[in-house]
Structure formats: C-alpha cells, structure tokens
Amino acid sequence: MSAGEQEDPVNGWRTAVREFCERELRPHAVEWAEAGRVDRGLWRRAGADGLLCADVPTAYGGGGRGFAAEVAVVEEQARVGDTAWGFTAHEVVAQYVLAGGTEAQRRRWLPGLASGELVGAIAMSEPGAGSDLGALTTRAEPDGDEFVLWGTKAFVTNGGLADLVVAPVMVAGALSLLVVDTRAAEPGRSPVVKIGRRGQDTVDLCLDGLRVPAADLLGGEVGGAAALSMPLMSRERLLIAVAAVAAAEAVLAEAVAWSRRHEVFGRRLIRHQGTRFALAECAASTAAGRALVDDVVRRHVAGGVSPGDAAMVKFWTTERLFDVADRCLQLYGGLGYTAGHPVARAWADARVTRVYGGANEVMREIVAASLAGGAHR
Template identity: 50%
Template sequence: MADRRSPWMDEDLDQLRGLARTFLEKEVAPHQERFAQQKQVDRDLWRRAGDVGLLCLSVPEEYGGGGGTFAHEAVLIEEQARVGDSSWGNSVHSGIVAHYLLSYGTEEQKQRWLPKLASGEYVGAIAMSEPGAGSDLQGIRTKALRDGDDYVINGSKTFITNGGQADLVIVVAKTDPAEGAQGISLLVVEGEIRRGRVLDKVGLKGQDTAELFFDDVRVPAANLLGGQEGLGFVQLMQQLPQERLLIAVASVAGLERAVEVTTEYTKDRTAFGRELFKFQNTRFKLAECATEAAVTRAFVDDCVEKHLLGELDVPTAAMAKWWSTDRLCRVVDDCVQLFGGYGYMTEYPIARAWADARVQRIYGGTNEIMKEIIARSL
C-alpha cells in the first residue's frame, strides 16, 4: 500500500523529516535499551538536539526556536515513533512546556527561559498530577502562598514526564485555596528540585517519569507565569487541546508502525509450511489494522490542519485523543497476537509498543474524560 502524504506537509517539512530521521537513527535508536535500563535518556541528548535545531521547533526565532509551526513538532513526533522510541520527552519539552511560556509568559519571562529550552541547556517539565489528583485538576492540593517578594510552594507531584532531569518545571498550584479553580496559578521553578523516585512503569521504560516534592520552596514572585494570580486553570484548559493533539499524532504514527512491522514479520515467518501472511486470518486481520490506521490518519491530519488554522476546538481535540489512542491499543494488541509468543518478548519492538501504548489512554486526560468533554458539546 502506498504511503499517504499528509496534506499539511510541504517541502520545508520534508527537509525537516530527513534531518529528524538522521538524528533519531544515530542518537536515539541505537541506545534505547540503555535508556530503558537507566530510566532516562542521556542528558547530552538534549544538548545535541538543540545544536541541530530540533528543540522548540514551533517557537519563534527571536526566542531561540525554529520559527516553525505545530506541523514541525508533528513531523518530529512521527519520526520518533518510526524508530520506536518512547524515551525522549521532547513533545512535552517543546510542544507543551515551551508553549505555556510562549503563550502566557511576560516578555521578560520568554526572553529568560525559552532560549534555554531551545538550546537544551534546560529540560522542561510541567507538574500537574498529584497523588490524589489526576484528571481532576481542580482537586490539586499543592499551594503557593505569597510571602513578600516570593511564593512559598508546598506539595507533591507525581507522574511527571522529564521529572528526573528537568531544570525548569511549571508547577500547577493554588495561590488562593479558597477560590477553587479561580485560585489556581502556574509558577516556574528553576534549579534544584527535590525529586523522589523515577517511577517503574509497565512501558515507557526509558522515560524519566518522576515524583517531585516541594517543601517550603521559595520562588520569586517574578516567576508567576503571566504575572497575575488565578489564571492557571484557564491557561491549562487553553493548552490541553494541543497536548491532546500531540498524543494523537504520536498514536497514529505508532499505529502505522505497528502495522508495518507486523506485516513484514508475517511475510518472513513461516508456519505449517507457508508464510503466516498467506493464511486468510492473518491477511484479514492486517487488512482491518491497516484500515484502522488509514481512517485514524485521515482524522488526525484533518485535526492538524484545523489546529494550524487556529480552528481546532476542545471537543474535536478530545475526539482525536480518545479515538487514536483507543485504536492504537486495539491494533497493537492484534499485532502482538500475530507475532505469537515472540510478540510477548521485550526484545521484539511490537512487545515494547504494546506496553508503551496503554498509558496513552490515561495521560493528557483519560479517555473517559475525553468522552465527557465531547458529550457536553452535543
């Protein structure tokens, strides 16, 4: 089946794809086993990515970024999926953290932090989830109370992508606990951060997903994102559609890769004297998987085009997130079955893909929350 070219692609993005593919095949793919063992990528990977211009691709050049669009981030995500990597947390660093700073930071804050993210001097993370609050962001308990020229932060966070290496963390906290959602603000914490465990997960083994603790951490009032209290919840809601689209892009790319590697395997593997691919069940199952991939790609591409035009709404982003992650899990599970016992061995990419896929239906807002968002718009 011929490769489908996304309608939002252009010549500039083709060149970026070549650069991204070369970088990932050299700097990431050969080291995935080591990344998994150490539960994080090498810190120098961020610097090397910054040196070749792959960080903050959609941040304006005046702040050290690539001057591109969301499409540039999408190409890099697709190429990362193509090499089967789930260790490098660049989509959070460049596609989420940098855009909170770009969208809500004061000019001084943008000049101060974005060039460091773009160069790889800083690794970025955002600390939303807590031991007692995940999708329900209004239920967070971390507090940041004003004390003179500082805020004093107390609380704990968990499931923080890039948490083990982050130099800059956007912390979601209550600056006015009595005000509920209207009392939530975003504060930027730099430098020494007390970290707990790098969590031992079912998948994403090379990703430094960590616990963070804040015990009377003093942060200058100048680190309040946007310079005004109480805007955090609105800021989160405005950025979550892009986060969910990032997840959808990664999911459909992973889905396509699963179909590709499984098709190759079934054409090489023999059973009962013939190729697995020649059995009708195998061909029918792969036909279903390929169709799921094509339908999901068409929908996600449409969402990307809408986002590039500033027209992607919250319910449609939620649709893209739940649909693509659900299909990813379904198709990868079918592909594992076609691999037989080898599909359960972690030395095979399909086994790692299966383990990595499951969390996609949880983070960025659970798929059940996505359906609630969609239902409210009906």
C-alpha cells in the same frame, strides 16, 4: 503522506528529523530503559540540530517553523519506536512560557529550552488528582518576594532531568502557574517504575517547603491557569494523537513484514486467512486514524481546534493504537511476548496513551459535553 509531510515548512526538514531519530533515538532503547531516562546530551544535540522549539519564534531562539514542524518530530520519533525522549512535554512547557509568560520570562527561559540547555516538564497530576484540575491541592503561600510551596506532583515526564517545571498551584484560592527553576530550588525527586515506557524519565516531585521567587509566577499574575491550560492541553492531546497514529503505522508495517517471511504449517503467515483479516482490520483502523489526525492538524494550523475535537482525536487514536499493537503482537506468537521484542515494547508502551494527557473516559465526557452544547467543532 501525513499533514506534517504535506506542509513541510522548510525544505529538507523532515529528512533531517528522520536522520536525527535514526541516529540518536533508535539505537538507545535498551540503554535508556535500563537507565530509566535519556542522557542529558540528547537534549543539547536536539537543540543544536534545531529540533527543539520549532514552533517558537526565532526572536526567542526557536525555529519559527510552525506547528507542522513539531508534528514532524513527533511522527519521526514514533516511527523509530522511541517513547523515552519526553519531547512533547518539553515543547508544551515552551508553549506555556510563550503564551502565558511576560516578555522578561520569555527572554529568560525560551532560548535555553530551544538550545536544550534547559529541560522542561509539566507537573499537572497529583496523587489525588489527575485529569481534574479543580481537585489540585498543591499550594503556594506568599512570603515576601517569594512563594513557599506545599504539595506533591505525580507522574512528571522529564521530571528527573527537568530544569524548569511548570506547576499549577493554588495561590490565595486561585489556580495559578508557577515555574519552578530546579537549579535554584531542588525538589524531592522519586523515580516512578512503570510497566511500559521504561526509558522515559518519570518521577514524583515533592515540593514541600520549596521557595520560588514571586517573579517566577507565569505571567506575573495570580489566577488564569485554567484559561491558559485548556488550549495547551488540547495541543498536547493532538500531539499524543499524532504519535499514536505514527506508532500504529510502524507496528503494522513490521507485522506485515514479519508475516511475509515467517512460515506456519508450511505456508507464509500472511497466506493464512486469519492473519490477513487481522492485518486488514489493523490497516483500516490505522488509515482512518491517519485521516482523522491529518484533518485536525490542518485545522489547528489554520486557526485552532476545539477542546472537543482534541479530546476526540486523542481518545480515538490511542484506543486504535493499543488494539493494533495487541493484534500485531498475536501474530508473533510467544516471540511477541518476550522482553525486549519491538512489538512487546510497543504494546506495553501503548497502554498508557489511554491514560496520560487526560484519561480516555474524561476525553469522552469532553466530547459529549461539546455535543450537548451544540456542534463539536
């Protein structure tokens, strides 16, 4: 039982989330992979069922259920094998607005994010800068009561449908956060074709010449982006870890079921020692990941976790997910490598988890730096 299940903030919440994921996500994997994005109506249905902004106060249209409710959505999405719906990116946008926005900005944007009328995206990476915020070059030049943007953002999840894009930009030499309302200022959107997560809406955004009202500077002040971004990046990394463990559990469960019914050389696959050893190692990795994630989730709910903890749980669980997916694919033989097979899709989808949200090499550096400065907690 996960921490999200143990700390279910509303009776029946997880059951409702599970039913939504089974009904709205699982049947559409092929359709969304072909389209390169989910349909717009999914966001509104999720909003109507209360899945969006569960950790946003009810005063702003959210569910007010707390972080554990958000964890439940991430876990259930992963358990049905869906990687197309950019739920986590949307939720992080809401947290940026909640934590860093003015009262007027919260009341302007959060209700729409909670209802699904607005889709959110984070535009952090650039062609020459990924995990290194200090290397960002996109700039916003003041012009009266507007900013004029210059630059390109890369690999933006939800970017094709996004109405609100939170973008770190340089303003007068200070890293700041602008909220680009694409309903008023349409950026250039170029879809990114990926080897995995084919149904996930991912684009590059060209912001050159885009005019954004000065009132859409998050918090109303220049600077402060790094201070606001660090805890929210830790939150995102924790949610990536939550999804990684749930996905590994799902892949392992399917592989065990397959091994019990498939025969090789006259015996069920699971009766072969090689298979049993592989499954045992996958089970141990997955159980360890579950224990680590649940511990960090509990500590986050109790008061937050350090960047080192978030980096640790992110790199460890995503490495384990890819290993479990790879070992389980092997058990299916050639069938596991065929396009559209669930284990093949899980394997391809798992690879990028070691890259996005901060490359795992960078995560190791963060952990090492926290150790060098003292205890990592």
